[in-house]
Amino acid sequence: MIASELDPCPRQPGAGRLLLLLGLVVAIAGCTPATLKQRNGYWADQAQTAQAFNHRVRFLVLHYTGGDEARAIKVLTGPSVSSHYVVADQPPRRGGNPVVYQLVDEHARAWHAGRSAWGGRTHLNDSSIGIEIVNPGPVDTPSGTVWRGFDGGQIEAVTTLARDIIARYDIAPENVVAHADISPGRKIDPGPAFPWEQLYRQGIGAWPDEPTVNAYRERFRYAMPGIAAIQSALSRYGYDIDTTGVLDQPTHSVVVSFQMHFRPGRYDGIPDLETVARLWALNDKYR
Structure with a gap:
């Protein structure tokens, strides 16, 4: 067996013309570190990686x-x-x-x-x-x-x-x-x-826990939060909504979206007891 077949990166290329040629071919083709990437006009050495990063996808x-x-x-x-x-x-x-x-x-x-x-x-x-x-x-x-x-x-x-x-x-x-x-x-x-x-x-997305929803149904049965508090709770959960204290068109649209997601049986944009109970339960669980 030829020595260069045992050593993929021959250290003594002067051992003979055949050895030299084989060594050069192997060195070029097989001895480039896996962390060294050739790109358009330059090489990127990826041997060292940073720890301070996160995924673009959120x-x-x-x-x-x-x-x-x-x-x-x-x-x-x-x-x-x-x-x-x-x-x-x-x-x-x-x-x-x-x-x-x-x-x-x-x-x-x-x-x-x-x-x-x-x-x-x-x-x-x-x-x-x-x-x-x-x-x-x-x-x-x-x-x-x-x-x-x-x-x-x-x-x-x-x-x-x-x-x-x-x-x-x-x-x-x-x-x-x-x-x-x-x-x-x-x-x-x-x-x-x-x-x-x-x-x-199946482990995808958010959903309120029914015992917590029940607790908020009882809590708000006779005294519902005001519009400003509801807007603030929607914003806390993630929706882009201003706290105006008025059931305006943007608020109506946000409530419709929330209801389609979390109480699809009715999505009229009215923040009723069921909607509010589910919203508060979601914030308790995730926010």
């Missing part, structure tokens, strides 16, 4: 497409809007697992959130991953507006994808949000038919 935003899969893919691969992932209404499967469409690398900034704010941060495209879920949204019928539910296989795919993202970026439960939460009055997706509580049971 939020996970869930949307519905408001249309069918073909239209969604066409729009989301066009020049104006995008999302990191799309989950079909009936996701294809491979090896028993659902297939989701990834349109944007997670480390890139997709254009899914638009004008947005949550937890004191704005422009959430900069710090979030977006998942678009194929669903038509509200449909007008002769008997009124109907919200189509989400397919079981689709929710399975969303659950698996979201759980993986949350684990990799250590996203807090209260930072798994609806598009409606971060853009109240402007957006309503993924709507009141989205099974937030079901996802919570």
